[in-house]
Amino acid sequence: MFGYDIGISGGVTSMDDFLKMFFPAVLKGVSLLDRKPTIGLASILFILGAIVSGLAPNKALLIIGRILFGIGVGFGNESVPLFLSEVAPMQHRGAVNILFQFFVTIGILVANLVNYAVSSTHPNGWRIALGLAGVPAVFLFIGSLIISETPSSLIERGKEFEGKEALRKIRGLDDVESELEQIKLACEIARQVKHPYRKLFKRASMPPLIIRMSVQVFQQFTGINAIMFYAPVLFQTVGFKSDSSLLSAVITAIVNVLSTIVSIVAVDRVGRRKLLLQACMHMFISMVAIGSILLTHLKPTGSLDKGLAAVVVVLVCLFVMSFAWSWGPMGWLIPSETFPSETRTTGFAFAVSANMLFTFIIALAFLSMSCNMRAYIFFFFAIQILIMGLFVVFLLPETKGVPIDCMTERVWKKHPVWKKFMGKEVVKNYEMT
Numbered sequence: 314m315f316g317y318d319i320g321i322s323g324g325v326t327s328m329d330d331f332l333k334m335f336f337p338a339v340l341k342g343v344s345l346l347d348r349k350p351t352i353g354l355a356s357i358l359f360i361l362g363a364i365v366s367g368l369a370p371n372k373a374l375l376i377i378g379r380i381l382f383g384i385g386v387g388f389g390n391e392s393v394p395l396f397l398s399e400v401a402p403m404q405h406r407g408a409v410n411i412l413f414q415f416f417v418t419i420g421i422l423v424a425n426l427v428n429y430a431v432s433s434t435h436p437n438g439w440r441i442a443l444g445l446a447g448v449p450a451v452f453l454f455i456g457s458l459i460i461s462e463t464p465s466s467l468i469e470r471g472k473e474f475e476g477k478e479a480l481r482k483i484r485g486l487d488d489v490e491s492e493l494e495q496i497k498l499a500c501e502i503a504r505q506v507k508h509p510y511r512k513l514f515k516r517a518s519m520p521p522l523i524i525r526m527s528v529q530v531f532q533q534f535t536g537i538n539a540i541m542f543y544a545p546v547l548f549q550t551v552g553f554k555s556d557s558s559l560l561s562a563v564i565t566a567i568v569n570v571l572s573t574i575v576s577i578v579a580v581d582r583v584g585r586r587k588l589l590l591q592a593c594m595h596m597f598i599s600m601v602a603i604g605s606i607l608l609t610h611l612k613p614t615g616s617l618d619k620g621l622a623a624v625v626v627v628l629v630c631l632f633v634m635s636f637a638w639s640w641g642p643m644g645w646l647i648p649s650e651t652f653p654s655e656t657r658t659t660g661f662a663f664a665v666s667a668n669m670l671f672t673f674i675i676a677l678a679f680l681s682m683s684c685n686m687r688a689y690i691f692f693f694f695a696i697q698i699l700i701m702g703l704f705v706v707f708l709l710p711e712t713k714g715v716p717i718d719c720m721t722e723r724v725w726k727k728h729p730v731w732k733k734f735m736g737k738e739v740v741k742n743y744e745m746t
Contacts, residue, residue: 314359314449315386318421320566320626321428321442331439344581348399351392353457359385359450367444374631382446383669389453390665395657399463400483403716407580407646412690413425414642420449421541422566427557428545445664459550462611464493465654469500496654499718503655513656513663520731522660524709525648529668531701532644535596536694538672538680540629542563551607551625552616559605561626568630572637584713585643586705589682592639593702597695599632602690640701647709650717 325331345351358381366378394413399408427445432439461483467476476496480489512518540547544562553561579588582687604623610621617625648664683690710728712720 314389314420314446314453316417316422317424317446317449318382318386318420319538320421320424321446325428325442330436331643334436335375346393347462347470348396349457349460349462351388352396352460352611353454354452355385355388355392356454356457357385358388360447360454361385363444363447363450365704366446367440369491385450387665387669390645390668391658391662394645395661396460396648397464398610398649399465400426400461400719402484403714405581406650406717407429407585407713410579410649411546411573411580413578413644413645414637415570415577418566418569418573418637418641422563422570423449423564423707425544425559425563429556429563432559437536463502464663465496467653468493469503473497474704475717486563495716495718499654502653503657509659515658516734517721517736518652518656518660518730520725521651521653521656522663525660525664526667527704528640528644528647528709530671531704532640532668533671533675534694534697534701535636535640536600536675536691536697537633537641537676539694540633541569544629545631547628548622550616552613552619552622564626565633567632569633569637569641571604572634573642576638576642576741580642580646581713584646584711586709586711589643589705589709590702593698593705596632596640597698597702599628599635600691600695600698603628604688605634605690609689617635647712650712650715651720652686653721654718707742 362378362381362383362385363379364378365374367373369378394410397410397413398406424442427442431441434441461479462475464476464480464483467473467479477489477493480493480496481487484492513522543560544565548557548561576588606617606621606625606628610617616622648661652660681689682693686693708730710724710731712724715723721735725731
């Protein structure tokens, strides 16, 4: 749903019939619930958003539909990564969690294919594109009826027998006592926290909170959503015609999907930090190269020579490739695995909110920034990527192979910077282990 929502926007907003009806001036010139019901609610809201958007007779209902899409995506982005991290075996947690990002990329690809297919369907191609967003939501709703609740969520709510049975089912084993005891201890500590939001802002919670929110914000400041939202517009700017620009966006979406598979294979072998650092280098080079080409060769008419335009497409694909096996999936994996159980849900809610806020800011500002900054906008993103690389080097710990409920003891208390935040309260809790 999230991927389709990202991918469909840029294509629909480049369709003349959509602009003619809604924007003629442009044409002229936190979990309250368990994981399982939250996932179901997300799909229902998204289905409603698809219906309202696809049938919208005026701008007001179109905006209401987009708001329903947004709420549905927000609920899904909060609950699904947590669900995956809590049910995945430790040794495969990275790969399982990255399946979230993998299906986001599939959603983006499908959306671009739909945009390309309906762009010549007049006057209701945009209605078809928006209405089809309900299809992945239906699949998610069916899935929410089939899946088991996570053992952590059940045990935390006092349902120990159900939690043990869920753990047996997920692991395919009868002997789950060791992992069960670990979950029970973490949940017992969580029950003692009566005000999780207050706990979240205590000194000992600062390291994972800062890391979670920073990774989500940096994910947006790579410039990826600016690229994915407005790929058709970008390719039109550098000289491709309307249909060919949509086709180029499909190509980048395919690269996005295939590259995410690399991350699924590598994340639990190579680790989080190495993938992030090598991607920063590749993305920095790509952004500087794109900016340099546009700065020196983009004509006043807003086009490039065909050869250079093709080079820009290749560079965009290289950028998307690097993002797709690093900051894309890591942006969801790292925040979902770094908090202790007592602040896991509230902490992840803050992280998702930060992601959505900066997605909004980048999406809102990108067209204005690109019109005013022109090629310099790519240098702006290159500077952000350089800052991100330094952040990884000095502040981001490696979480590969660490049990999700042992992060404080094995990660934060041993990091040269973040261990200074770990006070006596944290030490006491983990001495109980």
